[in-house]
Amino acid sequence: MKTFENVDVKSVKEAVGLLQKFAGEKKNAAVVGGGSEYLQLMKVRVATPDYIVNLKTIPGLNYIKEDAGGFRIGALTTLAELEEHKGVQEKLLFLSQAAGEAASPQIRNAGTVAGNLCQRPFCWYFRSASHVCLRKGGEICYSVAGDNRYHAIIGGGPSYIVHPSDLAPALVALDAKIKIAGPAGEKTIPLEKFFVTPQVNARRENILGPADIVTEIQVPAPKTGSKGFYYKARERQAWDHAIVSVATVVQSGSGAVRDARVVLGGVAPIPWRVPKAEEFLRGKAIDDAAAQKAAEIALDGARPMKDNVYKIDLAKNLVRQALVASV
Amino acid sequence: MDDKKGKGVSRRDFLKRVGAGSVGAAVISKGLLDAPGADAYPTEAVEPAKGRSIVSLKVNGKAYRIEVQHRQTLAEVLRDELGLTGTRIGCDRGECGACTVIIDGRNMYSCSQLAVWMSGKEILTVEGLAKGDKLDPIQQAFIDHDGPQCGFCTSGQIMSGKALLLRNPSPSEAQARRALSGNLCRCGNYNREVEAVLAAAKAR
Structure with a gap:
């Protein structure tokens, strides 16, 4: 790694102030939580910060609090802690499972919930220091003419990365909110609005500014009669990102769907919510045919590249399975 | 690890002193590290340079005070500075697990943690498992x-x-x-x- 200075901060305010100062001085600074993901970018010199702001030294940012409204999860809560939390297992089992599907035990023990949502892409061109791709300030997305077997089939262009998070689809399906601290104070926004497509910004995956940090995730209590699922397809049984994943939350009553969320992971540059499929399901009794139709609608508009056509059938099947399991 | 060689200058320590070439590195001899008063880092030590700090590590129940570069991973410090080479570096990118150590009761990749983040943590490496001659x-x-x-x-x-x-x-x-x-x-x-x-x- 290039030489840099690690700065341990003691509060969110100090972190934001420091990041603001570095930004003002045009210094290259980065925020690190668990560090597992960002250190790898530094080792291959895709990221070469002069300063690292270490958030792990902030006390009181690691918690899961439960009340009538739902769960509040501190940014520094580890994936393992989220997976093992009794209340989460009891009320939102699929969120616990999504956390447990991420990476490997060692990474779940170090990696944080906020860090999982803020991961940089695992596109092999992005992670290669010898490819100055669009996402790193270059001219082109190498996946277009290159090997694109793991790239986006929907929502891509001009960059075709896929969002690597396992938690993000599950949390978006749960209508989670994210709390962000920045120079202008704190704000809480729907998690869905946190992520940005490459059409908006091809160099970033989310709205965080240089002095913004994630402080909390808020998950509303599940509605009566709702069931959630997270299904993940991957090449190895362990330590692998999703080729395709799907998170569904279906609220049923009197034999019909009252409300539904269908969110795909691994297929688009952001967690890909499909409101048209949700709309189709509303008021229906889910059977094989309805689930199949919803899956078709979810993948409507997918435009695969030469090596990733297979993702369409994979995604349709996962959506269908998750919906059938919901009734 | 042979902890009894602190009296003389081992080849490893000699290379370390010559190679690191800084004031801080010169105090990292086994003799000082293993001494009961290792916490008493010389106060006249030169202010650590940018990107360097003195950290207190607790590895296998033993306290170390050592100057590290911020860019050094825990795996690198365990192996290269403390001589605890039972921890392996395989991929050095958090995938293979050869560098796994236990930090505060949880297994983690030591290649994916900076040594400078380890102040106050209890680190257990493979060398810390056996009790004397009795294997875990x-x-x-x-x-x-x-x-x-x-x-x-x-x-x-x-x-x-x-x-x-x-x-x-x-x-x-x-x-x-x-x-x-x-x-x-x-x-x-x-x-x-x-x-x-x-x-x-x-x-x-």
């Missing part, structure tokens, strides 16, 4: 069940198995398999490694 049950089980083939991943496998047993003394096979899922074995000896973890659980 999991070490014995790895021997009895032919856990190691080439042996490169073994210390990482053992530390992941140990971390599991610390939290769950009688795991199922599925739990043991999952607990080792962040440790690659190029020899493909997974069944024996899982077997060894389960045998260690029974041996306790």
